[in-house]
Amino acid sequence: MRQSTVAQTPVPAAPGLVDMTRSVLAMSRHLRNQRRLFAIVLATVWLSLLLSITTALLSVAAASALAASGARSAGHLLVALLAGVLAVGLVAWFEQWFAHVLAYRVIDTIRLRIHRAIARLAPLGLARRRSGETVSAAMADAESLEWFYAHTAAQVLAGVLAALTVSGLSLAWLGPWALVIPAAQALVVLVPVLLLPRAARQGTMLRAALAELSAHALSARASARETLLLGRLPEVSRQASAQTRRVQSARRALALRTGLEQALIEAASVALVILALILAADLSSRGQFQPDLVPVVVTLAGVSLLPATAITGAMSRLGETAAAAQRVDALIRAPGIRPVAPPASAASYGRPGPDDDASGPQRDPAGAAQKSQAPQDHLGAHGLGSVQVRDLRVRYPDVDRPVLDGVHLDVEAGQMVAVVGPSGIGKTTLALSLARLIAQEKGQILIDGVDTGAEAPERTRERLVLVGQHPHVFKASVRDNLLAPDAPEEGIWRALEAARLADHVRALPQGLDTVLAERGAAWSGGERQRLGLARGLLRDPSVLVLDEPTAGLDTRTEAEFLEALIHGRPSRTTIIITHRRAVMRACDAVVLLHDGGTRSVSEALWASSCGQAVVGAQ
Numbered sequence: 065m066r067q068s069t070v071a072q073t074p075v076p077a078a079p080g081l082v083d084m085t086r087s088v089l090a091m092s093r094h095l096r097n098q099r100r101l102f103a104i105v106l107a108t109v110w111l112s113l114l115l116s117i118t119t120a121l122l123s124v125a126a127a128s129a130l131a132a133s134g135a136r137s138a139g140h141l142l143v144a145l146l147a148g149v150l151a152v153g154l155v156a157w158f159e160q161w162f163a164h165v166l167a168y169r170v171i172d173t174i175r176l177r178i179h180r181a182i183a184r185l186a187p188l189g190l191a192r193r194r195s196g197e198t199v200s201a202a203m204a205d206a207e208s209l210e211w212f213y214a215h216t217a218a219q220v221l222a223g224v225l226a227a228l229t230v231s232g233l234s235l236a237w238l239g240p241w242a243l244v245i246p247a248a249q250a251l252v253v254l255v256p257v258l259l260l261p262r263a264a265r266q267g268t269m270l271r272a273a274l275a276e277l278s279a280h281a282l283s284a285r286a287s288a289r290e291t292l293l294l295g296r297l298p299e300v301s302r303q304a305s306a307q308t309r310r311v312q313s314a315r316r317a318l319a320l321r322t323g324l325e326q327a328l329i330e331a332a333s334v335a336l337v338i339l340a341l342i343l344a345a346d347l348s349s350r351g352q353f354q355p356d357l358v359p360v361v362v363t364l365a366g367v368s369l370l371p372a373t374a375i376t377g378a379m380s381r382l383g384e385t386a387a388a389a390q391r392v393d394a395l396i397r398a399p400g401i402r403p404v405a406p407p408a409s410a411a412s413y414g415r416p417g418p419d420d421d422a423s424g425p426q427r428d429p430a431g432a433a434q435k436s437q438a439p440q441d442h443l444g445a446h447g448l449g450s451v452q453v454r455d456l457r458v459r460y461p462d463v464d465r466p467v468l469d470g471v472h473l474d475v476e477a478g479q480m481v482a483v484v485g486p487s488g489i490g491k492t493t494l495a496l497s498l499a500r501l502i503a504q505e506k507g508q509i510l511i512d513g514v515d516t517g518a519e520a521p522e523r524t525r526e527r528l529v530l531v532g533q534h535p536h537v538f539k540a541s542v543r544d545n546l547l548a549p550d551a552p553e554e555g556i557w558r559a560l561e562a563a564r565l566a567d568h569v570r571a572l573p574q575g576l577d578t579v580l581a582e583r584g585a586a587w588s589g590g591e592r593q594r595l596g597l598a599r600g601l602l603r604d605p606s607v608l609v610l611d612e613p614t615a616g617l618d619t620r621t622e623a624e625f626l627e628a629l630i631h632g633r634p635s636r637t638t639i640i641i642t643h644r645r646a647v648m649r650a651c652d653a654v655v656l657l658h659d660g661g662t663r664s665v666s667e668a669l670w671a672s673s674c675g676q677a678v679v680g681a682q
């Protein structure tokens with residue numbers, strides 16, 4: 065049989081009762097700020113259960129009184145019954161109101177944390193998770209948790225409290241005979257407890273199947289072109305139906321179990337009512353019980369199971385909730401890269417040490433010296449822009465060997481430096497570290513002498529902007545796609561000119577207000593790349609890091625772009641990751657990132673391009 069090309073995520077082992085409780089409690093830690101609202105929901109649910117039971121009993125008592133002695137003597141009971149009905153309605157309304165407020169807050173908190181986790185994991189490629197799984201966690205799992213914490217957990221606790229209250233009051237009123245009530249309640253709750261391992265298995269299967277379905281849908285959308293080109297459409301459709309069948313079969317198993325639970329609970333309820341009727345009738349025939357109380361006792365037997373039914377309803381979803389809680393908690397707590405310990409004094413890193421020059425540029429090109437002495441009004445909005453990297457080590461999680469180790473780099477303010485090196489050596493990783501998208505395990509990165517590790521990443525990103533290899537295009541206007549809502553019109557056009565995109569935008573039907581297709585489907589790779597460049601230029605940072613910015617440009621456009629980059633703002637520091645000779649030639653220095661210690665670049669291929677030798681290596 066042929067193997068599928070799409071890897072299936074293995075279904076995790078179903079959690080036991082202890083694991084389930086641990087997952088649910090772990091998740092509730094993220095929701096601590098909602099404790100007060102949870103207490104209000106708990107109180108309203110408890111009150112609602114007790115009021116329902118009391119009203120049911122009142123209605124039986126009122127009916128008995130009406131039958132026995134007419135409306136006059138039953139008047140006060142009828143008034144109490146009316147008040148009870150109104151109170152039940154009012155409390156139910158409050159309960160729904162507060163539960164929904166809690167639900168919105170719970171889902172908000174969980175989604176916010178998931179989005180933060182995704183943002184943290186994005187530079188690690190979501191730490192090997194499939195995009196669809198994270199989408200599923202953010203949507204389906206978050207909703208399952210919202211349902212549990214806002215509409216179920218309070219019901220369980222209130223059910224337990226109400227069951228204890230009813231049992232206590234019945235014991236006080238009816239004596240030891242009333243022990244049958246807690247016994248029946250325990251029996252009803254026992255059904256889902258016994259079926260809990262099965263519920264856990266089914267919940268885990270269903271959550272995994274739903275995540276797989278969502279991952280498959282996203283992956284099919286992303287690979288649609290390759291699928292068509294390589295004739296894989298039937299295979300992808302087969303996979304989609306297999307995933308759908310898996311979800312349906314998980315749902316069917318779950319529905320069968322909950323159906324069984326319901327049937328057993330119904331049977332237990334009917335059995336309790338019959339038992340109460342037989343007992344009460346027997347006792348009253350022997351003169352040990354008032355005959356007119358028989359209907360009240362029978363009704364009490366029936367309604368006393370209301371709290372237990374609320375508990376079982378929640379427990380039957382515990383397996384699914386625990387599975388969702390486990391997945392979301394694992395995502396929220398997924399490890400990023402271990403950050404370096406904050407320095408004792410950030411300023412002390414600002415002074416270059418005696419050896420600093422050894423790893424820095426071998427010569428200071430005249431152009432660069434000129435640029436670094438540019439007048440103040442040419443400086444970036446956030447400073448001069450010198451960059452120093454000291455003994456940098458970066459390691460991806462679950463990878464033994466660091467990608468970068470012992471990397472040194474000195475870029476003077478206003479320099480334009482090319483970073484070159486073999487594919488996979490860590491150039492993009494270096495760029496991600498500079499932009500604080502991943503934290504280093506060791507070493508420092510200084511901008512204008514300030515250790516970036518000692519400041520908020522947002523502060524670093526005000527001074528240093530990274531333009532990645534594949535800029536994302538939103539389904540929004542060109543203007544909105546520049547992601548700078550406050551930028552003035554002339555600034556936007558300047559950035560578009562510099563990125564060599566202005567003519568293309570002018571030719572669009574609505575110019576800047578033309579709405580682009582999702583992911584820039586109607587734009588070429590080079591146009592999308594230039595849009596990314598325009599975004600970076602528009603921010604006017606003192607340091608601009610470009611990851612292969614000209615990879616999608618033709619030779620002429622590349623030359624124009626480099627010209628604009630050099631003369632557009634001469635004081636800006638620019639670090640360009642590149643494999644292109646034309647870019648290297650335009651730079652003041654070339655830094656070779658390689659794996660074998662220091663080696664003069666002048667001996668390597670790049671020497672012929674620009675005759676400069678700067679080495680930053682492991």
Ligand SMILES: Nc1ncnc2c1ncn2[C@@H]1O[C@H](COP(=O)(O)OP(=O)(O)OP(=O)(O)O)[C@@H](O)[C@H]1O
Pocket residue numbers: 187188189191460461463467485486487488489490491492493494
């Ligand atoms: N999230 C990640 N988890 C584990 N390893 C990763 C991750 N991202 C990148 N790597 C590995 O780190 C190494 C450096 O990757 P990087 O993208 O920095 O290389 P590069 O020099 O920019 O390559 P290229 O020139 O091909 O773009 C590669 O071996 C890559 O497989």
